[in-house]
Amino acid sequence: MLGLTTLRRWWHGVLLAMCLCSASPAAYANEAQLQLQAVFLGRFASYVQWLEGSQREVFEMAVVGPNPFGQQLQALYADKLIHGRPVRITQADSLAALGPQPPDLLFIALPTVAERQAAIAYAHRAHILTVSDAKGFAEQGGIIQMTRVAQNVQIKINYDAALTSGLRIAAPLLSIATVLRKDSP
Numbered sequence: 001m002l003g004l005t006t007l008r009r010w011w012h013g014v015l016l017a018m019c020l021c022s023a024s025p026a027a028y029a030n031e032a033q034l035q036l037q038a039v040f041l042g043r044f045a046s047y048v049q050w051l052e053g054s055q056r057e058v059f060e061m062a063v064v065g066p067n068p069f070g071q072q073l074q075a076l077y078a079d080k081l082i083h084g085r086p087v088r089i090t091q092a093d094s095l096a097a098l099g100p101q102p103p104d105l106l107f108i109a110l111p112t113v114a115e116r117q118a119a120i121a122y123a124h125r126a127h128i129l130t131v132s133d134a135k136g137f138a139e140q141g142g143i144i145q146m147t148r149v150a151q152n153v154q155i156k157i158n159y160d161a162a163l164t165s166g167l168r169i170a171a172p173l174l175s176i177a178t179v180l181r182k183d184s185p
Contacts, residue, residue, distance in 0.1 A: 034072060041061060045104065064109065116134060124164050
């Protein structure tokens with residue numbers, strides 16, 4: 001006869017095996033990539049300097065459009081500080097739903113180019129760091145584009161867009177990215 005502890009361990013093992021078998025390796029890879037992107041958002045922000053006087057008590061990070069991160073951002077940044085400030089995560093389906101106070105960082109997950117262009121224009125006016133994984137985002141005026149290549153995330157920075165938004169990006173971040181500039185060929 002099995003002891004209660006042995007039975008519990010066996011049952012937990014069965015549940016774990018069921019969970020592992022039900023998810024595909026591609027799902028795990030996608031989940032890991034999203035976690036990596038979520039971490040990068042905070043890292044990006046730590047290498048950006050905003051305009052004087054634009055700092056609030058809370059660092060506001062927002063996602064506009066379908067949120068690819070689910071609850072990962074809330075879990076990851078619940079007890080973290082960015083520029084010495086606690087982090088608040090918000091999510092909005094559209095630009096209009098963002099509210100009157102613009103965020104410090106805006107992850108743009110809007111599905112159409114026109115919607116992304118409107119978000120980029122809004123962000124430039126409000127001095128917001130924009131990040132997206134949409135193809136062509138940096139070329140369209142977004143500041144930081146993350147691209148997944150195999151198991152890696154590649155970073156593209158539109159330096160001129162950052163300057164237009166009144167943001168300064170530190171050299172360590174620029175050194176690991178492909179940097180787009182007007183004077184570049």
